Amino acid sequence: MASAEQHEYGSYDELIEDYYARGWTDGLPVVPPTPEKVSAFLAAAGLEAGEVLGEVPTREVTVTAEHAAINAVMAGCRPEYMPAVAAAVRAHLHEKGNCHSTTGTLSGAAQAVILNGPVRLELGVECGSACFGPGFRANATIGRALRLVVRNVCRGIPGVLDRASFSTTMRYSFCFGEDEENSGWVPLHVERGLAPEDSAVTVASVMNLTPVTDFTARTPEAVCDSLLKFLTRGVATDRWLGEDNNVVLVMGPDHRRYFDAEGWSKDDIRGYLWPRFFKDGRNRVHLGKPEGLLIVAAGGPGMGETWILFPHLAWAITQRIDPARG
Amino acid sequence: MRDAVELEWAGVPSVPIIHKAVQGSAESMAKLSGVPDYPFVLADYPYIPTAIWSDQEIQTLADEVVPGILSLLTRGT
Incomplete structure (x- = not known):
């Protein structure tokens, strides 16, 4: 009614x-x-x-x-x-x-x-x-x-x-x-x-929506290293919602091709990135858990690009x- | 604003400190919470609400807002 x-x-x-x-x-x-x-x-x-x-x-x-x-x-x-x-x-x-x-x-x-x-x-x-x-x-x-x-x-x-x-x-x-x-x-x-x-x-x-553009990376590790430079700055630091907060990576096909070629899964990406978030015992990316990093395949060919969706205070x-x- | 109103509902006397940048939002919240005239203390420029203040700025701002807070907390109902 x-x-x-x-x-x-x-x-x-x-x-x-x-x-x-x-x-x-x-x-x-x-x-x-x-x-x-x-x-x-x-x-x-x-x-x-x-x-x-x-x-x-x-x-x-x-x-x-x-x-x-x-x-x-x-x-x-x-x-x-x-x-x-x-x-x-x-x-x-x-x-x-x-x-x-x-x-x-x-x-x-x-x-x-x-x-x-x-x-x-x-x-x-x-x-x-x-x-x-x-x-x-x-x-x-x-x-x-x-x-x-x-x-x-x-x-x-x-x-x-x-x-x-x-x-x-x-x-x-x-x-x-x-x-x-x-x-x-x-x-x-x-x-x-x-x-x-x-x-x-x-x-x-x-x-904020941050593009990570890297035309020179030719390996999964090199793409991840580029992502790290941007992931380690710019995430809201408030932790009051607990450890289950998220950052979203939206990866385009001209970055994904290097992961596909070497058989890297989304978990492999997290496994590579997570320990590198830490410096001097401090996590520079304000995520509580590796699985908080959400990875999405999207976008078209042409640009070697991944976009980071940095969150506001929400899961x-x-x-x-x-x-x-x- | 809403935190203060809900604390009042729980019986805890409260005073919201509202920055001028969000004064309209605070007034809207008071209105939709059913207490359009709920008083608050206003913090104003030169203190940008999201800036990292120096110790001296914090001290100065506190000196400015505390009298208003005390006044509202101790007024008769």
């Missing part, structure tokens, strides 16, 4: 100007969330309107499936994206996802939405060339749907509870998939306990996508 208040407009122009006036968009136009479309999105995910996806206790906010569906429609999603959107919202609102902090912080952290499993192929999620950027409906709108929930439901509004000094374009949308088909590695969601045939979303906070949360139950 839908519970959201309803407004009637004589035209799209009238609607969009009213939405802008009320602050209901991220600055870009939105798709009108008609009751019919919202119902179709809920049905596509097998969700009841009132089902609670999560809460922000510090903001007196409860996020329902209907809230998520309204914002998914507005973001430009197709109905079949809704299970992924619902899972992303659940992951973002996980207690250790620390959503109050990652969306309110002066640092302007963003949320990376990383998709794994069959859902990537079903929805056309880009995992290869240009996967961080514009041009792909699923990437653009699933990530945007989460951000519209942050804004329209969770009160993450610039100048109000979003106090970012600069903020980031990643806050419009930041969503991509792992390129499982072009990597021999164990996918992220399987490393985190799910089955290969499961679909999953991992939401990771991103305080990366992996949530299974249930096609029948959002």
